[in-house]
Amino acid sequence: ERSGNAMVFDSPAGRVVEAEASGATSRAEVLAFYAATLPELGWRRQGETTFVRERETLTLEIDEGPGQVVVRFVVSPAGP
Numbered sequence: 001e002r003s004g005n006a007m008v009f010d011s012p013a014g015r016v017v018e019a020e021a022s023g024a025t026s027r028a029e030v031l032a033f034y035a036a037t038l039p040e041l042g043w044r045r046q047g048e049t050t051f052v053r054e055r056e057t058l059t060l061e062i063d064e065g066p067g068q069v070v071v072r073f074v075v076s077p078a079g080p
Contacts, residue, residue, distance in 0.1 A: 017075040027064045030071055034060060052078055 035045060038058070043051035049060040057079070061072040 016077075017073070019073045020070060021073075022068055022070040024067055025069050027062050027069055030060070030062055030069055054078075 031048065034051075038051050039045065041053075043053045043058060046052050046057075049062065051058040051060075055078050056075055057077070059074045059076075061074065063070045063072075
């Protein structure tokens, strides 16, 4: 089972994107998948759940519950 919601808007500093997905997996599997996949798309890892590309930061917010993981993806303008 997977579900998802998304919100996108532009700000004077750049675009802001928020999306959410959930499914039957584990936090470790989610982290391993994005650690392998995001660099192929030009994202550089800066921390366990933080990636940077050009002038944007992608943060993964991961909540693990019984039999399900919810991942919230937040793309925002990178800091100075």
